[in-house]
Amino acid sequence: MNNQPSSRKLLTWFNPLGRNPGAWAFILNRLTGLGLTFYLFLHLIVLGRLAQGPQAYEEFLELTKSPLVKLGELLVIGAVIYHALNGLRVVLTSFGLGIRQQTQMFYLSVLLALVGTLVFAIRMFAG
Amino acid sequence: MNNPPSFQYPTGPRPGETAWLWLVKIVTGPLLVLILALHLTVNHYLGSAHSGLMTYDDIVAYFRNPLIPAIEILFVITVVTHSLVGLRGIVLDLNPPRSVLRLINWGFGLFGLLTIGYGIWLALVIASKST
Numbered sequence: 001m002n003n004q005p006s007s008r009k010l011l012t013w014f015n016p017l018g019r020n021p022g023a024w025a026f027i028l029n030r031l032t033g034l035g036l037t038f039y040l041f042l043h044l045i046v047l048g049r050l051a052q053g054p055q056a057y058e059e060f061l062e063l064t065k066s067p068l069v070k071l072g073e074l075l076v077i078g079a080v081i082y083h084a085l086n087g088l089r090v091v092l093t094s095f096g097l098g099i100r101q102q103t104q105m106f107y108l109s110v111l112l113a114l115v116g117t118l119v120f121a122i123r124m125f126a127g
Numbered sequence: 128m129n130n131p132p133s134f135q136y137p138t139g140p141r142p143g144e145t146a147w148l149w150l151v152k153i154v155t156g157p158l159l160v161l162i163l164a165l166h167l168t169v170n171h172y173l174g175s176a177h178s179g180l181m182t183y184d185d186i187v188a189y190f191r192n193p194l195i196p197a198i199e200i201l202f203v204i205t206v207v208t209h210s211l212v213g214l215r216g217i218v219l220d221l222n223p224p225r226s227v228l229r230l231i232n233w234g235f236g237l238f239g240l241l242t243i244g245y246g247i248w249l250a251l252v253i254a255s256k257s258t
Contacts, residue, residue, distance in 0.1 A: 030217060037210040044203075044246060051252045054183040061180055080163065087156040094153060 025106045029086050032079035039076050070124050078117035085109035144219060148212055155209040162202045191257040196250045203246030211235045 019027075049056040063069060089105040092098045098105060140149035169189070170181055181189065189195055218231055 033210070033213045034217065037214055040206060040210055041242070044242065044249075047249060048245075050183070050186060051249060057183045057186075061182070064180055080167075084156075084160045084163070088160065091153055091157060 021103045021106050025086055025089075025109075028082060028110075029090075032083040035079050036076070036083060039079075074117055074121055074124065077120045078113050081116040082109055082113035085112055144216060148215070152209060152212045152216070155205050155212075159202075159205050159209055162198065162205060165198065166202055186253060187256050190250075190254045193254075196254040199250045200247050203250070204243050207239050207242045207246070211239045 046060060049060050064073075086106065086109045089098070089102060089109060092105075093102050140146050215231065215235055218228075223231065
């Protein structure tokens with residue numbers, strides 16, 4: 001995988017062999033980006049219930065109590081934290097900042113995403 | 128599928144991505160982090176009920192502050208722009224023909240405008256319920 005476009009590139013995302021941390025950071029960024037884009041449009045559609053009045057919205061709130069929905073929300077939280085932190089890392093390195101520390105910053109992004117997801121999981125399921 | 132060759136994280140505009148679009152992605156990203164932090168804190172941490180989500184009355188009361196619809200509209204514009212520019216970057220990986228890419232540009236542009244329009248309409252409808 002390099003910076004040149006290729007129709008085979010998408011398949012190489014799913015090849016776990018011979019990866020370096022930069023490749024994992026890139027793949028995770030793409031996958032979380034796709035997931036968050038899907039969630040964004042779903043979120044906007046669901047919020048349309050606010051325009052329909054209190055009853056329609058309260059019905060949606062009942063749905064959010066389902067463990068499956070909560071699990072989905074946790075995935076969104078983890079994806080948001082990772083995508084945001086990795087994005088900031090990319091912005092910094094794009095302007096020549098922190099290039100030597102970029103691998104450590106990637107690991108830190110993953111670690112903080114995991115810790116953040118765990119904190120929210122405890123709050124959601126035990127709170 | 129062979130082992131991928133040595134990988135270098137792309138940090139500048141991708142082939143097929145103009146410097147302007149790359150700049151939009153780079154500027155909207157950090158801006159989103161700030162707005163999203165505010166959005167998540169207010170909507171899901173300060174919310175009164177239902178697994179951290181605000182009730183209908185909470186939201187209507189929250190939108191009484193005229194600053195809130197403005198922030199939410201800014202959020203919709205930023206997040207939709209960032210997501211569609213990012214999605215276009217992924218499409219570029221598939222190396223689409225120029226005619227298909229032109230169609231995608233128009234399609235994403237139109238879809239983005241419609242989504243932003245819907246988001247603005249929704250924010251204004253909720254704000255109007257507060258008055």
